Amino acid sequence: MSTKKTPHLRLNLSFAALASVLLFSCASPEKEPEPVPEYPLINEIPVAEPEQDDDANALLDKAEQASVSQAIVYLLQSSRLFINEQQYGKSLHIANQLSRLPLSPSQSTYNRLNSAHALYELGEYELAQQQLKLIEQRSPTQRELRLRGQVNEQLDMPVEAILAYLSLVDRYPSQDVTDSQHLFDLITSLQPWQKKALSEYDTAHLKGWLALDQAIAKSNANPAAINDALSQWQRDYQRHPGRRLLAQISSKVQTMSNQPTIDTVAVLLPLSGREKRIGETIQAGILAAYQGEQSIHFIDTNTTSMANIVKQLQSLTPDVVIGPLLKHHVDSYLQLAPQQATRSLEPLAGPIVSDTLLTPNPAVRDDAITRVDNTDNLTAKNATQGLYPWQTLLLNLPDQQTIGANQYALSMLPEDEAKQAAFTLSKKGFKNAMVLSQDNAIGKRMAQTFAQQWQTLTGHDITIVYYPEGKKMQSSVKSSLDVALSDQRIYQLRNRIKENVKAEARSRRDIDMIYLIANADQARLVKPYIDVNISPFANAIPVFASSRSHDRDADTNTRRDLRGVTFTDAPWLIPGASKDQVQYAQAQQLWPNRSSQMARLYAMGIDSINLLDKLRAMKLLPSIIFEGETGTWKLDQQGVFHRSLGWAKFRSSRISAIAME
Known part of the structure; x- marks a missing residue:
């Protein structure tokens, strides 16, 4: 009765054969006291990246028949191909077995890279990072640099990720702008204190990337100012890889120039009840900064249901809504948003509506403050979020609902x-x-x-x-x-x-x-x-x-x-x-x-x-x-x-x- 060789069995047989050859070559007539044999050096055969149409199992078959040196190459390549085939467990098994053999420095690097790559795909980012830290080489490969960037992104280390991507774009320039775009997207996502830390590094093209970001950042959202700053940047950085992104940036600036004006603003605040003082304080801040360019309508969220408030807004047809403030009001407001909505072309003009006294009341309950302290993380429990026809700037993060495409939220998370x-x-x-x-x-x-x-x-x-x-x-x-x-x-x-x-x-x-x-x-x-x-x-x-x-x-x-x-x-x-x-x-x-x-x-x-x-x-x-x-x-990709x-x-x-x- 014949036994069919499974891939796992072939792996074990291949490694057993390799170990036997190595042990035999180490053997001597007398017993050595060392418990662990010292394998002889293997003649190194360079490891080339396998072709896309190569088969991992076919390479395992070749490894069984090949010399030790060539078998190691086949096994390293099969480990790489198993990653492409999304068989990460098999890839890790091969990498683990190979790590016990006397690999050359370049083979060891390739093996650790395979291990890190498979661990990354499995979501084991910290373990992947540990493997990457063991790799020491002066000329990192394209795959290594990309993987370092990806792992650091997942570990919430954006500065380190950017440094890896900078090396990737510098060492391996490509006609495809995908890598450059991702690099710039990551730079633009940084908070100011992260950008300051990044600027301390002396890395190829980093100064130009940061200058491009700052040309946009300091514009106060003014399209003309952005265009002027971009023109100056082009004169300063005539050979920078970021120049390939300018056409896309300019297109977005043009879109900014065509944005509609804001004529009507509705503000949803608790202007009565135990949160009255809180609402009135925010209202006073809004009015202090009000320039008289829009009509503002204040609506008390503590005197009527959110359903009635939404009806008022549908009649008012504001361009933007500020609020609500309290978390349960935020969730109710988002939950009531229609799945399909159309925007009225004729905004209803109106005077400033504010009959509320702005003088602070004597005391405010501590629990009322806690309720507006942004104390919960943003969650995504409602997958079918509706949209209002107007923009909304929420003054708190939702607890049960998600933020829609034309909605934004201020985070005051501690x-x-x-x-x-x-x-x-x-x-x-x-x-x-x-x-x-x-x-x-x-x-x-x-x-x-x-x-x-x-x-x-x-x-x-x-x-x-x-x-x-x-x-x-x-x-x-x-x-x-x-x-x-x-x-x-x-x-x-x-x-x-x-x-x-x-x-x-x-x-x-x-x-x-x-x-x-x-x-x-x-x-x-x-x-x-x-x-x-x-x-x-x-x-x-x-x-x-x-x-x-x-x-x-x-x-x-x-x-x-x-x-x-x-x-x-x-x-x-x-x-x-x-x-x-x-x-x-x-x-x-x-x-x-x-x-x-x-x-x-x-x-x-x-x-x-x-x-x-x-x-x-x-x-x-x-x-x-x-x-x-x-x-x-700073606004993140989730609208927060x-x-x-x-x-x-x-x-x-x-x-x-x-x-x-």
Whole structure:
């Protein structure tokens, strides 16, 4: 009875034959004490990329009959072909078996590349990265560079991905613009702080790519300004590969020039009930930035159902809707969007509708603030999203619904702030970070985001300490710095020798920075305690904090307690950083006692109306940014605006803006 050889059996037989030959050639009359045989060097046969019509199984058959040197080549090529055939398990099996043989350096590189490629296709990006890190060669292949870029993209390391793609486009120029287009798309997707880090590298053509991006980014969405900047760029970079993209960019600029004007704006805000103060603060920001070029209609989302509001909008036929704000209103609004809609050609003109008092009310509930804090990630649970005939700028991220093609959303996610801080600080040379975070939902999300980003960028895990409220907070900080253990050792030594030992408690020295997630009151207690518990034998540990630690109404004593802390916040809350100092001074005069929390919402109102005439442009050309009062806004491919915050530092009695990126 004959046994049919399966591909897996052929693989095992091939490797068994190879191992037998190698072991036999190593054999000697006497037993060697070494438990692992030393294989002889194999005459290297260069590994050429297999042809597209080659068959992986056919190469396995050849490997059984070939010499050792040639068999290894066939096996390497079959591993590559199994990837093309989407049989990634077989490819990995061959690569794993080959890794046990004495491959030449070039063969070993090819084998690891096959392994990394198969792992990437299986979604095992971290394992693929580990294999790529083992590859060392001065002339990387086209497949290796592309794979490095793809793996880094999936690991959320866009800067590293861009560096790989830059080498790919430079070393392997092609008539196809696909690689250049993907490279530029990735550059335009970066946040400003990521672009700053990228600009520090000295890589072929990088300066020109960044200059092309900036020519568009700084245009304020003005088509004429973009055309002028592109003309200048062409004169400056006459041999740059990015020139091949100019025709497509120019076409998009022309489309921008033909966009309809915005005549009517509807704003959906909670202007009554327990969120009244929040809604009125955003409304005040919108009106402060209003230039009188459109008619604005405010609709209270707390006095009627969303279905009735949609009917009002259908009668009003606005060009753009701002809002809703509250998350459940956002989901209801998106859910009610018709599957098919047509745009009325005659917009209904009307006066400004605003009978709401803009004077802030005394107090606002904390849970009301939480409900508008963008605390949930954007999900895609509704695959059939309808569309309204007008554009919409949502003031919160949806929870259950998806964002449509003509819809946009402002993200105020605290995770964005933590990610920016981790990225920026990791580029400052810090290696061993500690996060001290308040023990609540937002604190944990920020801490985990910071830790994940830090580990991705540096390869180092960090310590996270969640401190409770009250007296236990200080003991948690003391324990995290290992000062408590030092105190205990001193106490034990004193008891042992029965004398009063003069000794200083020593703090741990493996930490080189602390990221603090705390509100202003907690930060005021934690920061001095960190200073007190740093022993005189250790250098002071720099402390960085989130915007939650900044309360601009804090007294001089509070600022003195926070002296030296560097933090992120919206430009509106950093002295001298506002984009419109006249507007800022007027707001301070009208509402001198407005809290930091309300000031951030007021700034969001300013930004929301200033973004309206840039929505389509920022979608067409992702390079375009908007430098607003809540941060520098950038639109992603999902229609979500993410912001980059400014940096500032607590001095003895004041706060000053600083450059960190």
